[in-house]
């Protein structure tokens with residue numbers, strides 16, 4: 001059932017419909033899309049197996065059209081130029097017209113790839129995202145960032161392309177491994193810190209329940225948390241779709257976080273754990289610069305500790321290599337690293353004044369907090 005109908009308005013008067021609910025995929029497809037001659041569903045085999053969800057039956061009963069399943073490899077490797085080309089070859093072999101639809105059914109890898117294919121195929125065909133991870137529901141699948149990786153870095157090839165519809169089915173999250181839920185949850189904590197103090201307080205107050213990640217037993221709480229998170233993302237993207245100003249705040253924790261991910265080759269630690277590490281580091285830098293009070297910083301460290309994000313092995317961080325990776329980051333402008341730093345719970349600034357020694361000091365500091373603070 002659809003429980004919330006939201007929308008995101010972006011450039012050229014484009015409106016993305018966003019549904020949030022439980023077992024709401026067929027209802028959303030039927031009530032919110034127009035028919036297409038052909039529908040291409042992009043997904044991953046392991047996901048179809050693990051989720052136990054028969055997406056093709058649902059799509060076929062919602063569309064009276066040709067429905068085709070395109071499977072890509074598991075993991076980040078699917079966001080490659082080779083997979084992108086193979087998918088397009090498949091689509092062109094079948095035949096495609098402007099009115100056709102691509103559905104991305106999966107986590108952020110799938111929705112990023114599906115979005116890039118949809119935005120470039122015939123200069124743009126209709127895109128529907130059905131995110132199946134918490135991370136994709138609250139972040140990756142919303143806001144129109146699409147892309148694939150290049151050997152020089154992650155997401156270096158891509159476009160801004162808004163989906164026609166995003167369907168967030170909470171029931172589908174029930175099969176997620178806990179670590180995957182925890183990874184996505186870091187982005188929810190991020191919304192609390194950057195712009196939503198009420199959400200931050202809720203996450204602390206309900207920590208004992210939330211940490212179980214039981215989306216069925218605690219359905220109403222999750223509906224509330226996911227909907228609030230999506231609204232936070234909608235607000236930012238509607239203000240600044242192409243990341244010329246405000247949208248940069250969504251990078252809180254990501255400068256060092258992406259650096260850690262890259263340092264370990266993207267397969268050692270999940271994205272959210274790296275972002276949590278980055279949020280902790282950025283908070284320490286803000287304290288050092290007297291931008292945030294020690295009390296508020298302690299509340300940020302506490303929430304990261306309560307949700308058990310201390311996974312990164314600090315001994316294995318090669319600091320010079322990390323600094324070199326951070327310097328190549330997309331968030332570098334005029335050779336200056338632009339850091340998002342908290343000033344209050346619910347407020348951040350973008351600072352160009354973070355030095356390499358600030359970053360090193362923040363990494364050295366982290367271990368004591370991840371091991372020493374109790375709720």
Ligand code: GLY
Pocket residue numbers: 139140142143145247250251
């Ligand atoms: N995930 C960050 C953004 O959408 O801008």
